Amino acid sequence: MGHSHSFPELKFRKLSVLLSTSIQFFFLQMMKFAWDNYKQYALGKNELRPLTKNGHIGNMFGGLRGATVVDALDTLYIMELEEEFQEAKKWVEKSFDLNVNGEASLFEVNIRYIGGLLAAYYLTGEEVFKSKALELGEKLLPAFNTPTGIPRGVINLGSGMSWSWGWASAGSSILAEFGTLHLEFLHLSELSGNPVFAEKVMNIRKVLNRVEKPQGLYPNFLSPVTGNWVQHHVSIGGLGDSFYEYLIKSWLMSDKKDSEAKKMYDDALEAIEKHLVKKSAGGLTYIAEWRGGILDHKMGHLACFSGGMIALGAEHAGEERKQHYLDLAAEITNTCHESYARSDTKLGPEAFRFDAGTEAMATRLSERYYILRPEVVESYMYMWRLTHDPKYRQWGWEVVKALEKHCRVEAGFSGIRDVYTTTPTHDNMQQSFFLAETLKYLYLLFCEDDVLSLDDWVFNTEAHPLPVNHTNFKASVQ
Numbered sequence: 001m002g003h004s005h006s007f008p009e010l011k012f013r014k015l016s017v018l019l020s021t022s023i024q025f026f027f028l029q030m031m032k033f034a035w036d037n038y039k040q041y042a043l044g045k046n047e048l049r050p051l052t053k054n055g056h057i058g059n060m061f062g063g064l065r066g067a068t069v070v071d072a073l074d075t076l077y078i079m080e081l082e083e084e085f086q087e088a089k090k091w092v093e094k095s096f097d098l099n100v101n102g103e104a105s106l107f108e109v110n111i112r113y114i115g116g117l118l119a120a121y122y123l124t125g126e127e128v129f130k131s132k133a134l135e136l137g138e139k140l141l142p143a144f145n146t147p148t149g150i151p152r153g154v155i156n157l158g159s160g161m162s163w164s165w166g167w168a169s170a171g172s173s174i175l176a177e178f179g180t181l182h183l184e185f186l187h188l189s190e191l192s193g194n195p196v197f198a199e200k201v202m203n204i205r206k207v208l209n210r211v212e213k214p215q216g217l218y219p220n221f222l223s224p225v226t227g228n229w230v231q232h233h234v235s236i237g238g239l240g241d242s243f244y245e246y247l248i249k250s251w252l253m254s255d256k257k258d259s260e261a262k263k264m265y266d267d268a269l270e271a272i273e274k275h276l277v278k279k280s281a282g283g284l285t286y287i288a289e290w291r292g293g294i295l296d297h298k299m300g301h302l303a304c305f306s307g308g309m310i311a312l313g314a315e316h317a318g319e320e321r322k323q324h325y326l327d328l329a330a331e332i333t334n335t336c337h338e339s340y341a342r343s344d345t346k347l348g349p350e351a352f353r354f355d356a357g358t359e360a361m362a363t364r365l366s367e368r369y370y371i372l373r374p375e376v377v378e379s380y381m382y383m384w385r386l387t388h389d390p391k392y393r394q395w396g397w398e399v400v401k402a403l404e405k406h407c408r409v410e411a412g413f414s415g416i417r418d419v420y421t422t423t424p425t426h427d428n429m430q431q432s433f434f435l436a437e438t439l440k441y442l443y444l445l446f447c448e449d450d451v452l453s454l455d456d457w458v459f460n461t462e463a464h465p466l467p468v469n470h471t472n473f474k475a476s477v478q
């Protein structure tokens, strides 16, 4: 009797292993397609333009090249695309030039290049990735030479001169930019034995702890000169997002020793829940933006990472809060899924609103685009790992089908300008984070939990895995 019961179950398990293996194979071919076309038409440029079949350089990386190579390294490695990984590694060894001049975003260089190189080093042990990461890290240090030590957003990698973004209020620095350095900089200190990197980010934390927070919230603009807020705009989406992410991940990466980061995260989330989390008339939970006390009932695609973050934090919230936060995370992830499900392409818009009868849809023409962003599938991946509810895999698969149908073009994957039409116009850009994040998170959604286990790795905000410090860093986090 016992045998006849267990047999079909076993068969089912085998079937599901087989199924997820063939799905993984599907992601491998997507990644290979994205990489092969980049290699053929744009190797050495920053991104591929998949319609015109050429490369794009842009102005975010200050003369650095190969953003897609460095962003793709760990995904290629994890997917065991050995030949392609070797191609990428060879480019880093032979052609990745750090002696460049030009205006770079401190934040973007850190999350994509330093994060990508560090992850490649930790996964493979290849010295070239470590030495490039350290060399590049040194070049970022002059940005911290301000009266408060809060770095400015833009740096010339050649001269070391730094300044604030022209569009940022009154010469301010951006919370999500200076607040998204901690994970990488601790690893730079650990690997170099030079405490300077850790000191820089610990000082940022000190300034943030000192300044008064309106209703416990962190506004997005801070003056690097006075250390005071410049404007009271609060958002868990663009301009704020990964600051919160790095608080909980700093604590996890320290093997749960950095209790200051945990407290900052807990307090910030409490304030966010109290002031920004709302429920729509149709019952969808969302996180609004806050402008000097007035709510803007809008959620950006970028804010959709927060389902995953809140779920990750819930695991460690103590028994009575754990279920509450898991529920909140599930509700937010569901809302983000709705923003996809309510579009004709089944891909979500850049921003969606909850006002004047609108629920989880873009109302402005300028917010209807989708640029291959990862945040929604990122939350599916965390929700899957933390709950094993199969709907997250189903939702992930819906995204894959939509990407294949609307974003795959002859020579790569492209963003689209309007998610509400099934004959979308392509934006001719294969973003590097599509290879670093979107495809990696989709792949991990269908892997066993021990592939880059959440107990041993934290993902930086560009999905580059950094190891949890189970053995005590030399660089202090006190």
Ligand code: DMJ
Pocket: 111, 242, 302, 373, 374, 375, 433, 437, 461, 462, 463
């Ligand atoms: C990526 O560079 C990172 O995920 C960052 O945190 C936000 N923007 C893009 C993806 O949308």
